[in-house]
Amino acid sequence: MLSTQTIDVIKSTVPVLAVHGTDITKVFYKNLFSAHPELLNIFNHANQSQGRQQTALANTVYAAALHIDQLEALLPAVKQIAHKHRSLGVKEEHYPIVGEHLLGAIKEVLGDAATPEILSAWEQAYGVIASVFISVEKEMYTKAAEQPAGWDGFKDFKVVRKVRESSVITSFYLEAADGSTLPPFQPGQYITVRVSIPGKEYTANRQYSLSAAPNENYYRISVKKEADREPFGTVSTYLHDHVQAGDTIEISAPAGDFVLDTEAMSPVTFISGGVGITPFMSMLGYIANHQPSRPVSFLHGTRNKQTQAFDLEIKDHMRNIHDTTNCTLFSDEPNGYITPEFIEENMLKNSDIYLCGPVPFLEIMTKHLAQLGVEEEKIHLEFFGPAVSLSTN
Ligand code: HEM
Numbered sequence: 001m002l003s004t005q006t007i008d009v010i011k012s013t014v015p016v017l018a019v020h021g022t023d024i025t026k027v028f029y030k031n032l033f034s035a036h037p038e039l040l041n042i043f044n045h046a047n048q049s050q051g052r053q054q055t056a057l058a059n060t061v062y063a064a065a066l067h068i069d070q071l072e073a074l075l076p077a078v079k080q081i082a083h084k085h086r087s088l089g090v091k092e093e094h095y096p097i098v099g100e101h102l103l104g105a106i107k108e109v110l111g112d113a114a115t116p117e118i119l120s121a122w123e124q125a126y127g128v129i130a131s132v133f134i135s136v137e138k139e140m141y142t143k144a145a146e147q148p149a150g151w152d153g154f155k156d157f158k159v160v161r162k163v164r165e166s167s168v169i170t171s172f173y174l175e176a177a178d179g180s181t182l183p184p185f186q187p188g189q190y191i192t193v194r195v196s197i198p199g200k201e202y203t204a205n206r207q208y209s210l211s212a213a214p215n216e217n218y219y220r221i222s223v224k225k226e227a228d229r230e231p232f233g234t235v236s237t238y239l240h241d242h243v244q245a246g247d248t249i250e251i252s253a254p255a256g257d258f259v260l261d262t263e264a265m266s267p268v269t270f271i272s273g274g275v276g277i278t279p280f281m282s283m284l285g286y287i288a289n290h291q292p293s294r295p296v297s298f299l300h301g302t303r304n305k306q307t308q309a310f311d312l313e314i315k316d317h318m319r320n321i322h323d324t325t326n327c328t329l330f331s332d333e334p335n336g337y338i339t340p341e342f343i344e345e346n347m348l349k350n351s352d353i354y355l356c357g358p359v360p361f362l363e364i365m366t367k368h369l370a371q372l373g374v375e376e377e378k379i380h381l382e383f384f385g386p387a388v389s390l391s392t393n
Contacts, residue, residue, distance in 0.1 A: 002124055006120075007068055010065050011068075016110070020110065021062065024105045025058040027108050031101050031104060032101040040201075042089060042205065071132055078133060079136060081133070083140065084207070087190070087207065088192055088252070090137065092137075092138065095130040095133070095134055144253040144255075149182055151253055154192075154194050154250040155250065157176055158176075159246065159249065160245060161245055162245050166307050166309040168275075169275055171222040171223075172249075174219045174251065182219065186262070187213065187279070187286040188283055188382075189209070189210055189254040189256040189282075193205065194249070195239070200234075207256075209282065209356075212285055221278075222309065223239050225237060258356075260283040260287075267294065267349070267350060268294065268297070268351055269297040269347040270354050271343070271354070271356075272300050272301070273301045274303075275309075275357075277300055279382065280354065280356065281314075287321060288316075292322055295322075295351070296323070296348075297326075297346055298326045299325075300329070301329045301338045302330060302331070303331055305330065325346050329342065339368070343372060344372055347372075351378070352378055353380065355381040356382045366379065
């Protein structure tokens, strides 16, 4: 445990570090990658070049440090990050490397202001925070490997089918290259795809939600081509343009805690924007297969008919579910945005609400739901891109 004095030093210096947060993490990553270029095989280079991951790690360390005497309160947020780490292959031995360079960067940026007392307090705090992550992740690795047909790290999968779902989204059906059956996953989980792109020095990793109901034979991911958003689109463009049926890609075992509560039979309202529809395809498929009497409302926003994916598949699933609402709005059309009135009219009473889409979409939807008086506990959300701060709620 940390001494009261150390905790006091941490708490009094969090604001100072937060002010210099961006500089510290910039220096941290520069030094980290120059000493350990092999870590560029794990980190998302697009997030790096945009500074997004930098903010995420810095904010999280500061938020955790601020709550250092009650870290258990942060466990749900730690678990969400730990799922991502496990899915990417972050291991115990990486933590001291990150710690060393984070401490080094604090020293470099703060200069003389970083007294030995401050540095020692932060070293201890990082050790405590890292040990929480390490133990949560260790359990996840063991669990993933112990699942029937589970595996640790990355495994070869064969693309058995490639299907165009809309003008921007293409699905890839994946089977284990060794022909083995697949471990069960929870509807809503994602996998990490790892690819070696010709001409690129390091492997690239991206997370994609599994978009078909859990089954033993195949996984399906449905990828939006982000061609106009370089460098984000490096992997999606590669998958769309170069990966064909018969090719092999590597993936890690399903991860993530944005999942359908399959124990419950309460009504569910899904609200998605664009490619945020993908985890809901898996959840809807699960309900159609296993919980046909569970009421579902499926609300979706996309640009137009060309960008709309899964229309027929949703209708197919809905035929198996007794009580359904299904509405898609096209934002290119007049009155095509999801408004509070639209939600009020179409969401199910007392339902759990699942939201997924890009950050601006989620910000607007959570505002709408707050305006409608929906309780926070009823709202489950997932956005695409790295978490920018650690929620302490
Ligand atoms: C992602 C925090 C240690 C590698 C993240 C995210 C946070 C975070 C907040 C974003 C999660 C999301 O996208 O949902 C931390 C904290 C650490 C730590 C507080 C130390 C206590 C490490 C270590 C490694 C690592 C030791 C490996 C060397 C990554 C990678 C990502 C990530 C590769 C994915 C995002 C990207 O590629 O840009 N981490 N992390 N992290 N972390 Fe960590």
